[in-house]
Amino acid sequence: MKRFILGAASALVLGASGALAQDYPTKEIQGIIQWGAGGSTDTVMRSVTPHAEEILGGTVVLQNMTGAVGAIALNHVADSAADGYTLLMGAENPLLYKVMGLGERDYSAFTPVSILARGTPILVANTEAPFDDYAGMMDYIAENPGEVRFGATGPGGLPSVITGMIESVEGGLDVISVPYDGDGPALTALQGGAIDVMPAVLGASIEGIRAGNMKPLAVFDTQANDKLPDVPAVTSFNEDYNTYLPWGPFFGVFVPEGTPEDVVEKLSNAYNEAAQNPEFTELMDSRGYSIMAISGDEAEQFLTDWQQGTTWLLQDAGLTKNSPEDFGIARPGE
């Protein structure tokens, strides 16, 4: 209680004196993680934050706030004071909330502090699947329509975007889509043979591939990945994928819109520098994530492009609830 009063008092003082940025941070910063403990967002945020704390010279208390596909955490941070003491540590999903009918708000109500890193999608299959690469899979699906089981993680999840991409490039994909809670449980099911193919982020499947517990079909990128040089890029099977790729999920730190610029700058510097820390880059590299560490206009542009490309892709695949047009999200290139 005492701490609460102190906190409230210092917040008042700060508010009255117009937030002295050179002093920032004067108290604990709350970092709200959109996803559960042990997930990839959680792991990334917990490994980058200690480096950022060092640079900031303050403490960031990390907290998982799950529920409603991350919307609960997003709304919580959006509603808190724009003073730089509440951070949202999220992934790409909020950019799809509007078109998926999951909420009224997305990152447009926030200022990006830093887009830390980006993941690469990969298509993996059960070791006993009767095909060994992307082309073989497409042939098999053509011969056995409605038989191959694809793992999914709900509308707006990475698998839904990838299958949407395949559908629009190949002109259809007649498979069974079996929903799971996340890529972890789905990849487990893949190894147990409950599903045949899973579009996943490379980082989540790389250890399974190395151990030979699942086989890679194609990397969803314009070129092969350094971590798995033998796995062909999907563009080598069909050049039309170049329209959509490179595409991938990302991790970022955000503050509510209206946070004083100097505070944002201080946070951005801390997180961008932390993302370059060799310990962190090595960690991310071993899992096949590419470090981005961008902020400011560059980050805003990245978010806009990402949202345009992905929402329209989903719209064209018939997976959305609302048209991107309703929210003023322009078609890419328009």
Add this chain to the structure above:
Amino acid sequence: MDTLMAILTVFTQPQLLLLVGLGTFLGVYIGAIPGLSVTMAVSILISFTFSWDVYPAISLMVGIYMGGVYGGSRTAILLNIPGAPSAIATAMDGYPMAQRGEAGEAIGVTTVMSFFGGLVGVAVLALAAPFVAEFALTFQPRDYMLLAVLGILLVGSLSSGSLVKGIFAGAFGIAIGAVGRDPLTFAERFTFDLQIMEGGISFIAVMIGMFGISEALLQLHHVGTDAIRQQIDRIVPSWGTVRKYLPLSLQTSSIGVIIGALPGTGGDIAALMAYDHAKRVTKKPTRPFGTGAMEGLVAPETANNAAVGGAFVPMMTLGIPGDAVTAIIIGALFIHGLNPGPMLMVDQPDMFWFIVGALLTANMFILICGLTGIKLFTKIVEMPRSVLIPLIMLLSVVGAYAVNNSVTDVYWMLGFGVFGYFMRHYGYPLGPVILGVILSRLLDDNWRRAIISEREDLGRFFEGIFTSPLSLVLFVAVVLIFVSQTPLWRMIFRRKGGQTGESGK
């Protein structure tokens, strides 16, 4: 030889030994307070131990995990409030024992049996991890669904008194578990377009309310009466007692290991299934179940601690978490620069054996932490009710808030507390409600996965059940248990009616 050295790492380094001990000690208390969960404690530890070496960090986490699973039984026995979901079954016979003044004995048996269960879990992890992991992977969605149906049938053994009321309570629990955005399609269910309903109802809030608040309200009827004096001369159970329960505890430990090793099911379901198993196989319990039967304590406590070792099985061999806590430990290993996954055992076998050693050590500390300080703990029940009741209320509020840092959860908790009070007043058992909430998603999600996988064709679905030996065994078990609870069965076998001991309340 290297293996032995790796197992003994913990013992040879006083610092690690101390950390495991400290972790276990903290875990017992975190586990004992409803709402302070092991999952939460371990995830906070990730940031806290970020700059440490990997061994000390893991030592602390393993200690907290093991201690926490055991600690949940404390408040279950003393106050009828399970400190953790895996202690729900423990309350059913543990609390009646405390009411008879046998809290000391109950805690003693629980401690020794938790130790035993934990040992079985670690042994399986050390000796058979690859096989068990492979077996766990063969579970298909339809098998998980059958497992959930098997779980639902426990309603029969969890409802003392009226079975109809028990079934109602179970169905109510399943409905609670379905509230919120469906995680598979994100469609809203039972939300009435209210934003607070979107995230669903926190299972922990329901549990704390139903057990904690309703218990406090019920106790209000007896504010004036004196607390029961506890005898604490018999704490450590005699060798004879331990030997008597050895066969049962071996069976329930096996249940614990398997359920724990399955990704998607954990100690809570394991403990309830073990309780049910004990009820089925025990011909002559020390007292009727539900009134303080020793078997009713032994079964869930061995099972939930055995489930800890089980949960590490798929984690260490495949990089697949067996439950929420192991999921976080995987994250911790990753942050510390290891690559948790199927190659971990090949690349870094030391890590595997180190964890086995740490679990073993934590298990021993349970014995130490558990058998000391019982005197102090039993004082809790001897407190005047006018002190105890507000204390329970306070703990319940703190616990419900702490789970998600959400005030909404506190309201849910209070609401379910009042509701639970009336349910108990009218003889509706609470156990089945919690069972329903736990199993709701397991049943729902896996049924849908199973039927979607078969192109929504029931014929193909049953073909799948009858062609897979595992599914067939589970299916036959479901049918047998179901039939055995109907009059038909009794007519055929003319057995005397099952255990339907009236509980005192």
